[in-house]
Amino acid sequence: MRTKPSSYRKKHRLFALAVLPICVSGCLKPPEPEPNVITVWQPFGASDQAALDKMVVAFERSHPGIKVKMSYASNDLTSSQKLFLAIAGGVGPDVTFVDGQQLSEWAARGALADLTDAFTKSGLTENDFWKPRWQESTFRNHVYALPWGADPNFAFLWNKDLFRKAGLDPEKPPRTIAELDAACDRLTKRSEQGNIDILGINPWEWEGANSLFTWGYAFGGNLYQPPDAQHPLGTVTADDPKVVQALEWMAKFGKKYDVRKVAAFTNQVVGIGNDPFYSGKAAMRLLHVSQIKDLKKYAPTMDIGIGLIPAPPDGEYPNGWIGGWSLAVPRNRKVRPEAFEFIKWMCTSKEATDIEGIDLEQFPAYAKAPYFEKIKSDPVRGVFYKILANSKHVRTLMPVQGYYMQRIGRGMDEVLYGGKSPAEALAQVRLDVTKRLNSVQDELAHHDGAQP
């Protein structure tokens, strides 16, 4: 057998040795951030990309010398797998979007850097932002994010043509829950087999938990009490009598129209264009501010009315709660001045808030944004503005929000599908979430005790 010349073997060996460090080097040390380049992770879909790019271009134009690298990282509002693994691995971005309801939980888990100093030096004050959104940006009196968007949840939308066909006054939407029930009776059309052809409204359209927050507040309830001396992380009040009443109303609705038939009706939807409201099969719905553009796109000629969510006489009217995205710095990154400058610019500059309002069709969290002057009297956006200006609610400010939302969803299933009593189901939710909250409290106390 012919042997290879030794120089050939040497070359192979050298090549193999050269390849090895390249293979493993990436695993050993996270890369240093590039000077004057900030990395930003955003959770929005492709349809919002153009507006975000426009923001980046505008920022880079007004801040010569700073480059922004923005990339997508999924965040389904319960988790952001990529971000958490990156933070755990020490390679998170300089700036990340975080949903308001996630902030307390992420801050309690140490996922976010404390921005209190940077905020204090920035010249901004908490009064610059809509109050509920500001509340969602702090945890235990520390600032962990600047609020970017403010979603007034929700506006009440009705199809005037379907109102006319049902013999209802299209200019007089239901104001109370009793009126809403009566309108549903007239508007809902079922086939001989009991299938729903036209639905009045789907009260749990916004997934279980968001719907309970919405109707719970409308009924005058509260799912959370802010911190006090005895409860430093707040109190879970899932079985507040008014919230129980809201779920009782939903359960009654589910029984009347058959929750499974409602699910079969709404399950037909694949793609926004097939949404039952846009295709004239649902008479009323709750609209999110970001859906204004869908309305224009998928139902441009529909004769619609827009107003406030009905509430019982002893409930809350106008009602609603405010959510939205904020901008934060992951904990493994030091708060770079250029990163905070980007956050501040995104949240408060006229250019950014205009793009957010006009291009993204979402509301800025910056209460002084000139954009609001343009839309205050708009027939659609003006309604959302009214909700934003009047609402004091957020979902909750507790570091167990993800679990709370999941647990409410399950509790609602137990009621709607399993026939469990709303009071019993929500009492169990309160107990379970309180238990989880207490364990977070213990961990934080332990952590605080370990701090020098």
Added chain:
Amino acid sequence: MKSRTFTGIMFCMPLIVGILAFTVVPVVASFWFSLCNYPILDPPKFVGTANYVELARDDRFWHSVRNTFTYVLFAIPSGMAVGLGLALLLNQKVAGIKVFRTLFFLPTVVPLVANSVLWIRLLNPQQGLVNTFLKAIGVTDHWLPGWITDEHWAMPGLILMSLWGAGGGAVMYLAALKDVPGELFEAAELDGASPVQRFKNVTIPMISPVLLFTGVMGLIGGFQEFARAFVMTKGGPWDSTLFYCLHLFNSAFTEFRLGYASAMAWVLFAIIMSATIIVMRSSMKHVQYEQ
């Protein structure tokens, strides 16, 4: 010679490093994490067997186990039966068989998420094609299944959907059927065996190694069922499609309980290992390998 070995090992090093870093270390680490409280962002804290004890007391865990066993019990045998039926049809000498073979195999190459979106429509109780077909063959409205929108029908809906991928198994069964020597059938026919007897006593034993292989692989895949439920039902309605792996995923990435989720992963490993051993042992007498 020694230096040749060294060079060889160096060339294999990227693979060795890859397996060590991305398989061996995570497997060992996950066992350690299963004994810890590990909220991802803080270092793991040893808690002994607390996660396993909590698992045993967690109703939702047992619910997910029941759901997953139900799925495996029905989806795997029915998938194999449909796959084998398709293979027997494809094994016939008819015109255009290559086209049919491709058509039956096609669904297995469609990405699972796209499949899921398609099946949301197919299984819609009001307007889906499945119920339209059932109506056409005389099923009355009262008896039409609620498929993925009714907690009693959601699991059967997902089992039905799993049959969509039976073409993948059919291709393997077909290859095995083609390998069965024709003389065996001729001999059986000469001995007066009926078609059913030939199928039972010649075909099945001769393709039994492939049946075992697909059965075991199906079992392993079935216990790890995740994507369909994640996309189509999110575990609902009312937890009726909460599969083991979906519960595991939620524990890890929604509740940030990586230690608990790791314990679940190890229990799943034990379940799959035990099920595989039981199937392998019990099938020893029935599977015939060619000498």
